[in-house]
Amino acid sequence: MSISVAIPRPQRWDRPLAPDMTEGDVLRVLFTLRVLGAIDQGQFPSTLSLQDIIRNDARIRRYRRGEVIIRRGDYGNALFVIISGVVRELLEQSDFDASSDADVHERRGFFETARQWWRQADTPERRDVSVYQDGHDDHGLALGRRGERESIQSIEALITRVPTRMLTEQDMFGEVAALSRAPHLSTVIAETDVEVLELRWQGLRDIRRRDKGFRDKIDAQYRASSLKAHLRESPLFQGLHETALEHIARHTLFETHGEFEWSGDFKNLADDSIDVLYSEPVIAEHGDYLDGLLLIRYGFGRISERLDHGHRTVGYVTHNEVFGLREIVDHWRDDHDLRLRHGLRAVGFVDLLRVPTALVEDYVLPNIPPHKLPGPPSSTSIRMSADFKWEAELPLEQATINFLMNNRTINGTAAMFIDTDRCTACDDCVRACASAHNNNPRFVRHGPEHDNLMVANACMHCVDPVCLIGCPTGAIHRTKDGLVIIDDITCIGCATCADSCPYDNIRMVEIRDDKGDFIVDQETQAPIVKATKCDLCLEQPGGPACQRACPHDALTRIDLRDRERLVDWLGR
Amino acid sequence: MTTFGQRRLRNWAITGMMAGLIVAIELLYDMSLRDAAFLNGWILFAGMVLLAIFNLRKKLNILPLVRMSTWLQLHIYTGLVCLLLFLLHTDFSLPNGPFEIILWILYMTMTISGLVGVALSRFLPHRISARGERVIFERIPVLRAQIARDIEDLAMTSVKETRASTIADFYVQELAPYLRRPKHLIGHLIGGTRPERRLHVAIRELERYLDERGRQILVEIDHLVSAKADLDYQYAMQLTLKSWLFFHLPLNYGLMLFTLVHIVLVYAFATGAP
Numbered sequence: 001m002s003i004s005v006a007i008p009r010p011q012r013w014d015r016p017l018a019p020d021m022t023e024g025d026v027l028r029v030l031f032t033l034r035v036l037g038a039i040d041q042g043q044f045p046s047t048l049s050l051q052d053i054i055r056n057d058a059r060i061r062r063y064r065r066g067e068v069i070i071r072r073g074d075y076g077n078a079l080f081v082i083i084s085g086v087v088r089e090l091l092e093q094s095d096f097d098a099s100s101d102a103d104v105h106e107r108r109g110f111f112e113t114a115r116q117w118w119r120q121a122d123t124p125e126r127r128d129v130s131v132y133q134d135g136h137d138d139h140g141l142a143l144g145r146r147g148e149r150e151s152i153q154s155i156e157a158l159i160t161r162v163p164t165r166m167l168t169e170q171d172m173f174g175e176v177a178a179l180s181r182a183p184h185l186s187t188v189i190a191e192t193d194v195e196v197l198e199l200r201w202q203g204l205r206d207i208r209r210r211d212k213g214f215r216d217k218i219d220a221q222y223r224a225s226s227l228k229a230h231l232r233e234s235p236l237f238q239g240l241h242e243t244a245l246e247h248i249a250r251h252t253l254f255e256t257h258g259e260f261e262w263s264g265d266f267k268n269l270a271d272d273s274i275d276v277l278y279s280e281p282v283i284a285e286h287g288d289y290l291d292g293l294l295l296i297r298y299g300f301g302r303i304s305e306r307l308d309h310g311h312r313t314v315g316y317v318t319h320n321e322v323f324g325l326r327e328i329v330d331h332w333r334d335d336h337d338l339r340l341r342h343g344l345r346a347v348g349f350v351d352l353l354r355v356p357t358a359l360v361e362d363y364v365l366p367n368i369p370p371h372k373l374p375g376p377p378s379s380t381s382i383r384m385s386a387d388f389k390w391e392a393e394l395p396l397e398q399a400t401i402n403f404l405m406n407n408r409t410i411n412g413t414a415a416m417f418i419d420t421d422r423c424t425a426c427d428d429c430v431r432a433c434a435s436a437h438n439n440n441p442r443f444v445r446h447g448p449e450h451d452n453l454m455v456a457n458a459c460m461h462c463v464d465p466v467c468l469i470g471c472p473t474g475a476i477h478r479t480k481d482g483l484v485i486i487d488d489i490t491c492i493g494c495a496t497c498a499d500s501c502p503y504d505n506i507r508m509v510e511i512r513d514d515k516g517d518f519i520v521d522q523e524t525q526a527p528i529v530k531a532t533k534c535d536l537c538l539e540q541p542g543g544p545a546c547q548r549a550c551p552h553d554a555l556t557r558i559d560l561r562d563r564e565r566l567v568d569w570l571g572r
Numbered sequence: 573m574t575t576f577g578q579r580r581l582r583n584w585a586i587t588g589m590m591a592g593l594i595v596a597i598e599l600l601y602d603m604s605l606r607d608a609a610f611l612n613g614w615i616l617f618a619g620m621v622l623l624a625i626f627n628l629r630k631k632l633n634i635l636p637l638v639r640m641s642t643w644l645q646l647h648i649y650t651g652l653v654c655l656l657l658f659l660l661h662t663d664f665s666l667p668n669g670p671f672e673i674i675l676w677i678l679y680m681t682m683t684i685s686g687l688v689g690v691a692l693s694r695f696l697p698h699r700i701s702a703r704g705e706r707v708i709f710e711r712i713p714v715l716r717a718q719i720a721r722d723i724e725d726l727a728m729t730s731v732k733e734t735r736a737s738t739i740a741d742f743y744v745q746e747l748a749p750y751l752r753r754p755k756h757l758i759g760h761l762i763g764g765t766r767p768e769r770r771l772h773v774a775i776r777e778l779e780r781y782l783d784e785r786g787r788q789i790l791v792e793i794d795h796l797v798s799a800k801a802d803l804d805y806q807y808a809m810q811l812t813l814k815s816w817l818f819f820h821l822p823l824n825y826g827l828m829l830f831t832l833v834h835i836v837l838v839y840a841f842a843t844g845a846p
Contacts, residue, residue, distance in 0.1 A: 542636030
């Protein structure tokens, strides 16, 4: 086979966030915005200067009065700094929040899918080479340029209806979603015509790494915004008077446990359930005095109890769930001992709020209808879910719970589970995946196994996608609804994401041109590689092809946050 | 979520109702002294077309045409209804013309191979799961070659480190042929373990001729031989699961061809039939 086409090896800033960002814009931003102007530029190497970061990883965006800038519930990866104008942050739910039912992806139609099926190439990973050769992205694939802006007619009416906070020049927002890889906690709307600087995660990360002042400022704001917003978000605190909420917020501690970039540590751990558990930082120990209610803001906590000389895992808590409320309620109602009946450990990385017990008893519990509180002390509920439901220990075999926890499968929102008691290894799932993805499947029908359950090597679209952290270009990113996808044009093939994925679910592939010949680096003649992984068939009309193709009901994609479905599926 | 038990119950109920309806129509036709063969023949043909479409749907794997698991259920239960129709169509007896006999044999073989396939796909996955980690079929030769290399290395090491040729001789005479290709496939399929047990006994018998280091090497070889047996087991099961389709599918093409000829012949010689 001949080598037909050579292209320059893709570089980090081949496709800047805004191609029209000029030197003048960069200087204007540095001169206008104090948070960036105060940075000592001498800390940056010449190959990664602050000006280059701003020119390539930032853009100036203009919004007209009433336009929605960010929406509560959408995933985001950028910090916004107001250059001019006024915006309103909506502090509670509104009609402008992201809808969980909305399908944000443009899916192919039936006939387009039929054409895709008919035109499958005989060699894998074919690409249109022209998209790599022209310097501009006019293919509609650049990050953050999709979607139409939504706007509101009467912003005054909205302000009277929903509590808001006014943000003006120099103020920042969006840092919570960018730093915690979590959805935005509030919707922000332009109150006047505004101009904002949008700094995407890659630039934010590089500036944070080098400048302590910038890092401290952003982190402090992250903690402050996150604390109040999360208290408001929790069903426990809804209905509290603003003064009481302020009082609670003042005394609440924001804690972070575990490593932000936990992938390396996890990969180094042997598959030893005891070691895995003991390697996890202790947040609260079984039997300890309970000084505060723990609200999980981000990440996962392992709930365990002491059993003789070891610890038994009984479940896990995640975003917006609380730990320790059962003990506080029993103390408040029946004067029971304020000692934890279970322990809590950080699985990977956990952000949480610790609300003092006394404040929970004084302000929160009297405000909750008695029927919503847990039953008598003998009942086995261990956590309260985000929708105010009390949940007991996971009704699964102990070994299954350990398997899911120790492999950190609980991180998945679309983990591929295969029931090996039903899987006949027909590979229809693999073929369907290949048909949907350039004649090359995006997963391997193999992975960690426990009893008849296999978690195949397919991207799980994690709650905490650590693969995103190191990407130099932002090619691997989250869609607004939380899917983790790779933009092929922006990917430079550095393999950082593949190395960071704790589950080895990202693969580097050598790409070919439309004739089936390899595309190579014009300098070294080495093949150009791209990162690939499961995209959950976001463009296919029927959803994940693997799941639809399985004739034996052996394969499913499961959101591990949905414990009921998990238990149902395992117990079919 | 519907459990498999609930689904099975529902599907059997629907199939039972369909069967009852077909029998009732057949009886009504008989009572009215009409020949039901044309009616049940055409319904049977429609059912056969539906059964054949299943394979087409499998190939159109990215089109949103109802989930494959639903199609498989439809395929299985339609196959059962078609069997009843076929038996009614042939009056529960072997036809008398040679062409019809071939068609009858083709149909019954097709149906039986389908039922065998359903049974295999329900029972063999359980047996694979019960014996260690699931291995990708295409990787089995690679893993087997790796085990063979490891055992060969151990045999060579034993000569160097123990200055004895017991293990190496055993390797040449017994293990090398065993490792060369998958062995005892039928035995694995029917659940037999005798050849495997005999090999392990033979390995343990060597202990008395070895020193401490030799025994250590022998234990490692014993483990690797077990791993090879596990691979052969997986190979036997997965090969069976894959290969029954190579029997079932070509039969389908033959059956459809014979059926079309049968229809043409029936109409060609049906002048004057009611």
